[in-house]
Each structure stands twice: as C-alpha cells, then as structure tokens.
Amino acid sequence: MSTTAPRPAVVTDFSLVTGLSRTRKPLQRRMSAMAGMYADQRAAERLAEEDVLVYEFFDMGVPQSSGEVAYGTSITYPGKVGDEYFMTKGHFHSVLDTAEIYYCLRGRGLMMMENPEGDVQWQEFTPGQGVYVPGRYAHRSINTSPDEPLITFFAFPGHAGHDYGTIESKGFRKIVVERDGAPAVVDNPKWAR
Numbered sequence: 001m002s003t004t005a006p007r008p009a010v011v012t013d014f015s016l017v018t019g020l021s022r023t024r025k026p027l028q029r030r031m032s033a034m035a036g037m038y039a040d041q042r043a044a045e046r047l048a049e050e051d052v053l054v055y056e057f058f059d060m061g062v063p064q065s066s067g068e069v070a071y072g073t074s075i076t077y078p079g080k081v082g083d084e085y086f087m088t089k090g091h092f093h094s095v096l097d098t099a100e101i102y103y104c105l106r107g108r109g110l111m112m113m114e115n116p117e118g119d120v121q122w123q124e125f126t127p128g129q130g131v132y133v134p135g136r137y138a139h140r141s142i143n144t145s146p147d148e149p150l151i152t153f154f155a156f157p158g159h160a161g162h163d164y165g166t167i168e169s170k171g172f173r174k175i176v177v178e179r180d181g182a183p184a185v186v187d188n189p190k191w192a193r
C-alpha cells in the first residue's frame with residue numbers, strides 16, 4: 001500500500017548492548033512451541049516441561065507492506081537439546097525472493113540457510129559481523145556459545161512475510177551440534193525428502 005498522506009516518523013528504542021527494547025513487547029518462543037524441531041525429541045520434551053525460553057525478538061511494528069523496512073533485535077539464549085544448540089524455528093519468507101540482513105551485536109553462533117533447491121550455506125556470527133541472507137533462502141539463527149546470548153539486529157522488506165510450513169514439517173537439511181567441545185555442522189537425521 002502506498003499513501004500520499006503525511007506519516008509521522010516513528011522513534012523506536014532498542015539497546016545495541018542487550019538487544020532489549022523498553023517500549024516494545026518481546027515475542028518469545030519457548031521449548032514447548034518447538035520441541036519437535038530438535039533431533040533429540042526426548043531431550044526437547046524434558047526441557048519443554050520446564051518451558052525453557054529459547055529465544056525472543058523485538059519486532060518494531062512496521063507495517064507489513066512493500067516499501068517498508070521491518071527491523072528489530074533478536075536474542076537466542078545459550079543452551080543445548082542433547083548435543084544440538086539452541087536455535088530459532090527458522091523460516092522462508094512468504095515472498096520467497098526477499099532478502100534479510102542480520103548484524104551480530106553480541107555472542108557467537110551461526111546463520112543456517114538453505115534454498116528450495118537444496119543449496120545449504122552457513123555463516124558465522126561474531127560481534128561486528130553481518131550476514132546477508134539472500135532471497136529464496138530459509139534462515140535460522142543458532143547460538144553456539146556455552147554461556148552468552150546471541151544478539152542480532154535484523155532488517156527485511158516489510159512485505160516479505162514468514163512461511164514456517166516447510167521448515168516445521170521437514171526441518172533444515174543440516175543441524176549444528178557440539179562435537180568434542182566445538183560446534184559441528186552435520187546432516188539432520190530427521191530431515192525428510
């Protein structure tokens with residue numbers, strides 16, 4: 001939607017240190033909402049009983065229309081389900097060919113990406129490093145630190161939308177697990193063709 005009526009400039013707040021906003025409410029995802037996404041479902045269900053908070057994000061409330069820039073901060077907490085690191089659900093954009101930029105403010109981790117044709121890529125997150133997720137790539141943030149939150153700033157086109165269906169039913173082709181004390185990218189045993 002485009003309009004010629006004057007629009008107020010909007011001021012939003014979020015901390016580049018904590019990722020938290022004083023004025024926006026976080027959207028929180030707990031283990032109970034995503035237990036089935038981890039390879040070790042038993043371990044996930046145990047954590048779901050305590051309803052552990054896996055990640056939260058602050059969406060700054062921009063209209064979901066073309067021409068807008070949606071943005072906010074995302075905090076993925078440290079933790080593991082069995083040997084698999086805490087991660088976001090992950091999604092494609094409903095308008096598939098829309099990109100997204102993430103900028104790491106704190107912590108350590110990976111952005112996992114894959115496109116519908118099966119190309120898989122991952123990029124490291126370290127503070128001061130951005131990851132540009134090209135259009136057509138599903139994306140999931142993964143926190144590989146033992147004790148620090150992974151905090152990122154993100155921005156994407158307002159009309160992009162979120163498509164969780166494919167990832168919820170099939171997962172990503174690769175998962176990230178701890179092997180000999182270090183993160184390793186391995187095939188997802190649950191991935192279904």
Ligand SMILES: O=P(O)(O)OC[C@H]1O[C@](O)(CO)[C@@H](O)[C@@H]1O
Nearest residue numbers: 057059073074088089090091154
């Ligand atoms: O939407 P998911 O996969 O639960 O992950 C949340 C993150 O992705 C975003 O939707 C941006 O793509 C953010 O709102 C948030 O950082």
Ligand SMILES: [Fe+2]
Nearest residue numbers: 093100139156
């Ligand atoms: Fe996205």
